[in-house]
Amino acid sequence: MSIPTPLMAAAAALLALATATPALADLKVNRHDDGAYTVRFDDGCAVTYNTTGRRSGSQGCRPKQVERADAAVQDDVHERGGGGLRFRKLATGAATVTFDDGCLVTYNKEGRRSGSQGCHPKQVARADQSAQKNW
Structure with a gap:
């Protein structure tokens, strides 16, 4: 017994939707003048960090978004050589x-x-x- 092609396509689409993560373009890293960071996503998620890159809070975020924000800030901190x-x-x-x-x-x-x-x-x-x- 074979599964009809439209049903397979629908199942594949559902699987892709369930495992999808937001596109990288929706993440914006902002380093403030005092060295602190805010990472924002298009869906309203916001993650804040102190001047050393340590997370200080988040609002309206999914766990994967927080992980991506953490990685983005740590990359920036390391690129800068760890701050002043x-x-x-x-x-x-x-x-x-x-x-x-x-x-x-x-x-x-x-x-x-x-x-x-x-x-x-x-x-x-x-x-x-x-x-x-x-x-």
């Missing part, structure tokens, strides 16, 4: 570079990197550039 950084020379001659998200890169008194904590590779590269420039 601060170079600080210590009395011992060593130095540190800290980022808004808590990443810490340390340098010995010769200016060589001695460690890092909670950092992405792009942050370490930015910290190294800052250390060379400010040493």
Whole structure:
């Protein structure tokens, strides 16, 4: 017994509808002047984030939308190298570079990197550039 073609097409359409996720074009990432983020979808879903990219709230969103918003903000944060950084020379001659998200890169008194904590590779590269420039 075979299933009629129109019935198969209808079943396929229902399956596609049930598993579909909103198109990428309906997601808009807005980074505010203070470094915080808001991600909005065309259907009214809004997800907010603090300056380090940590989610602080959502309204009217499905779980998959929140996941997509999280990924989009994290991509932006990592692309930017983790936000603002601060170079600080210590009395011992060593130095540190800290980022808004808590990443810490340390340098010995010769200016060589001695460690890092909670950092992405792009942050370490930015910290190294800052250390060379400010040493």
